Amino acid sequence: METEYDDFRASVRSLAADKIAPYAADVDEKERFPEEAWAALRAADLPGLPYDEKLGGSGADLLSQVIAVEEVAAACGSSALVLLVNWAGTSTVVSHGSDELKSLIVPKVASGSAGAAWCMTEPTVGSDLSGIRTSATRQGGDWVLNGQKRFISNAPWAEWYAVLARSGENDFGVFMVHRDDTGVSFGPHEKKMGMRGSPTADVILDDCRIPAVRVVADPMQGYQYINGELNVSRALIAAQALGIAQGAFNAAVAYTSEREQFGQPLARFQMLRGMVADLAVKVSSARALLYEAVALIVAGDPRARARISMAKLLCSDNAMAVTTDAVQLYGGYGFTREYPVERMMRDVKITQIYEGTNQIQRLVIAKDVYARQVRS
Ligand SMILES: Cc1cc2nc3c(=O)[nH]c(=O)nc-3n(C[C@H](O)[C@H](O)[C@H](O)COP(=O)(O)OP(=O)(O)OC[C@H]3O[C@@H](n4cnc5c(N)ncnc54)[C@H](O)[C@@H]3O)c2cc1C
Known part of the structure; x- marks a missing residue:
């Protein structure tokens, strides 16, 4: 199904493939700041996505932010983290800060010249x-x-x-x-x-x-302010996990289509086709729940809090499973730094831990279930 977001997704995907992915392994190996990615993101005005035009941003909606994070993360999880943490770090100022504080901080962050x-x-x-x-x-x-x-x-x-x-x-x-x-x-x-x-x-x-x-x-009131930003920050972390999962999935599909054993491509083996089908379901179902949660956040629906916890949980748990199986599908090569799935598996682990561990997400979900006494 085509949506109004397809062109935007395609443009970020192409930027990530050309200007971020080629440096991702080096950034990881040298534990260095992703300078090339940040320059590319700045050139495309992506650091300013969530901010009002008056503050130097482009006023994009939450789904656009999620899509941007997904596409960047599919190429390099670290680059996506730099981007989304900038947004989280300014979120309380944007939502509650005085005009003076906003104009002191936001325009430079929106332009990407400050983090x-x-x-x-x-x-x-x-x-x-x-x-x-x-x-x-x-x-x-x-x-x-x-x-x-x-x-x-x-x-x-x-x-x-x-x-x-x-x-x-x-x-x-x-x-x-x-x-x-x-x-x-x-x-x-x-x-x-x-x-x-x-x-x-x-x-x-x-x-x-x-x-x-x-x-x-x-x-x-700071605790309440931070709490109020968690729906959005968890959506962005879920998007990061989902993007990494998509990146690993794409790589595994390409690899299993080319690599041959027993005289035929790995992709012909039914056991592996079943694995790949399961990974496709994990990625798609995680995306569906995340987008549903994003719609609830944007609508100001009170169900958003538990739904975004579900989405953060599902996206990160599925992404851990997808990246682990992607390594399996590569065989021994998957365990080396020659291929990206090894890095993706390491990168994605933290998405089950930060922005509220997945145990904490389960507490939020269970609290909501018992408060509402309903199934969904
Ligand atoms: C790479 C990285 C980047 C980070 N970035 C930031 C950042 O930018 N800003 C920031 O503020 N923090 C950041 N963090 C911190 C991160 O959010 C915390 O590590 C996380 O919230 C968990 O806290 P903790 O490490 O103290 O674990 P603990 O709270 O000590 O938890 C340890 C274990 O106990 C479990 N647990 C705790 N309480 C319960 C409970 N009630 N019921 C069941 N299980 C429970 C947890 O799920 C976990 O498995 C980052 C961490 C890392 C590693």
Whole structure:
């Protein structure tokens, strides 16, 4: 079925094939920032997709953002992560920030000349964000931040950091910290299993003083603001997983069509055809659920929260299975770095963990099921 999004998908796919995929293995091998991909994404104005035109963006809808992330991730998971984390890092400013804060931060991020990060996780706190220890204390007209944020994507490449910090006994705010603010430093780059082109490091705040204008709206409502952005950020992570799955699937179909054993292409063996059929179902069903969840988010439907948890769960679990079977379909070559499926299998693992682990998604889904006492 053709849709109005087909041309857009085709243009991002072609950009990813020409300007991102050729560098993906090198980015992974050297654990380096995907410079070529970022230049290509900037040249195509993709960093500005979600932002209002007044702020230098193109005002694209959520499905367009999802499609862009899918297509970039099919070529290079790390490049997709850099892109979508920029969007997540600015999301609370866009939704709740003052006009002054928006114009300070968003236009540069929209143009791709600045990066953004969002900083919630801490050394002792991941799934249970209510336990965060980073503190924000009012001092005169300023706020002073102290604490340590762990596993922060885009650190220290980013310029702006949306930091969730404790502003009262049981209250939290979102504070926009600049890389050059006094008291900001970064830990060493994490050495990771996958997504090795996406820089990940601690963000350390040691008496970091920022002016009150850098607080996102109400300093006691940050938890609610972050919570409100989770539907979109989970949709983007689901899209990333789905894109990687699609990339591995495409590669496996091409490989099994060419490689011969016992005098015929692998694709003729019924056992492998069954595997490939199962992978096709995993990719298509994950995409269908994600797009349904995206439609609910856009419509402001209260069912969106549980549905996006289902989509994040299904997209990432299916993507893990698809990439693992893609390695199997390549045989021994799949286990080498000569072919992309090995990288894709490593990259995709994290999609089951970040933006709420899949155990946490199950908690959200089960809570909704019992609250509604309905089957879907
Ligand atoms: C590459 C990478 C990039 C990241 N990027 C960012 C980022 O940009 N910003 C950011 O803030 N964070 C980021 N993170 C952190 C990520 O979101 C957390 O690692 C994740 O939320 C899990 O938290 P944790 O690691 O502390 O695990 P824990 O919360 O300690 O969980 C450990 C295990 O216990 C399970 N578990 C926990 N609670 C429950 C429960 N109630 N019921 C059942 N099981 C449970 C979990 O599912 C998991 O299996 C990133 C992490 C990585 C590795």
